[in-house]
Amino acid sequence: MNKPQKICVIGGSGYVGLITGLGLSEIGHEVVNVDIDRARVDQLNAGKSPIYESGIDVVLRRNLHNGRLRFSTDLQSSVKNSQVVFVTVGTPSLKNGQIDLSQIIEVANQISSGLNEYKIIVIKSTIPVGTIELIKSILNEKAQQDCFDIVSNPEFLREGNALKDFFFPDRIVLGGDSDKAFSILRYIYKPIINREVSIKGIQNISKETDPVPVIQTDIASAQIIKYASNAFLATRISFINEISGICEQVNADIKEVANGMGYDSRIGHSYLEAGLGFGGPCLEKDLRALINTVDQDKYQTDLLQAVLDKNDRQVASVVNKVEKLLDTNLYNRTIAVLGLTFKPETNDIRNSLAIRVTNELHKRGAVVQSYDPVVNNEILSVDPNLKPCDSAYSAAQGADVLLILTGWKDFLHLDYKQIYSNMSNPAIVDSRNLLVQSDMIELGFKYVGMGASR
Ligand code: NAD
Secondary structure (H helix, E strand, C coil), rough: CCCCCCCEEECCCCHHHHHHHHHHHHCCCCEECCCCCCHHHHHHHCCCCCCCCHHHHHHHHHHHCCCCCCCCCCCCHHHHHCCCEEEECCCCCCCCCCCHHHHHHHHHHHHHCCCCEEEEECCCCCCCCCHHHHHHHHHHHCCCCCEEEEEEEECCCCCHHHHHHHHCCCEEEEEEECCHHHHHHHHHHHHHHHCCCCEECEEECCCCCCCCCEEEEHHHHHHHHHHHHHHHHHHHHHHHHHHHHHHHHHHCCHHHHHHHCCCCCCCCCCCCCCCCCCCCHHHHHHHHHHHHHHCCCCCCHHHHHHHHHHHHHHHHHHHHHHHHHHCCCCCCEEEEECCCCCCCCCCCCCCCCHHHHHHHHHHHHCEEECCCCCHHHHHCCCCCCECCCCCHHHHHHHEEEECCCCHHHHHCCHHHHHHHHCCCCEEEEEECCCCCHHHHHHHHHHCCCCCCCC
């Protein structure tokens, strides 16, 4: 890195903002992460991450210590003192599936007062086509016409793998119309593009040696690349869940089927795990937003709708498996739930399907004892009826069914003999096909997975 850029990341205590600020400071830039959440800003300045990601605290403390990264609530002065402003605020779904743009609009208004000289505004938040034009018009109300360029730079990180994905991405997408802005962004990302990043404790598993592909395109295409990528991943999950249902009808093993399919180089193995479906803050929201991008009277997105509908049915199908295994309704039955986050290796419970399952279990009258490796008492804010336990063994105490909802690897290494003796009725519903059926049956459990997996 020749000359570090002065960068401001707005939304800097959130998932994407924190990873962006950490990543950009780690590769040499001077970064200030701005957020309205003062408690998180204070916590981060004290070197403690509110986000659970492997390796995050080490990178945070190193960059706080060397002075390249700090956290602030002062947006105006942070923008004024920066050459490049990354926007990473949240874009949650509204009830009708459209995107709530209030955070983006608020930030655009605030940035417009800080445009004292030429700056590049980089939008990392996932926003529908047309929103960049809206941001431009807000900025133009106060700024001079040539005072800024906007680039869409969608984020593709996977929670649980976020730092690796930042430093070793499959591609970088830049949407815009300014060569000057493109070349400054290429300069900012240069160590990543040239694969020069080497960080102790964060392993690069990519075998690629060529530079990271940079897709330089127009703004609308950049945004659709992001939405279409998430829609495609969601489609793979609903597709394999559809095949999983067929496997149950004909007694074929979905794990074998997915494995056999995945060896086809046109298909690949990832996102082919049958289970509870896709949850979390992005896939469902982005799929709904993509559907809402077009007027359904003019163009019907039936395939995308079917992907959503299939996913919506997964929660009930898992709870029905619990009922079927018990051969009775769930009233007053005790269910031990393992895993509450929307996926393993994160503490994110936003739109977690595990929580939708616990809600459904409560609706049907069950008592739910839960355990998650990283999230416990805080879960009561989203499901106050849960009984969080301090271990999988205490969650299993007296339970009629053990229900695995998140595929944490920790659950592979539990002492299932002990769990067997703790339960009043040793039965397992494994909604992530994590365990080996024959091992559990040998221990004496009744076991049901997804898609007749064995
Ligand atoms: P988040 O809710 O974790 O973070 C948003 C942050 O913005 C919060 O800390 C919030 O306090 C802050 N904020 C809101 N208004 C602000 C303001 N006026 N000034 C300063 N800060 C403000 O959200 P996230 O999960 O990081 O997602 C951010 C965006 O990135 C979304 O558009 C999302 O779709 C997209 N995205 C998320 C992921 C992911 O895995 N989480 C991956 C790719 C893309």
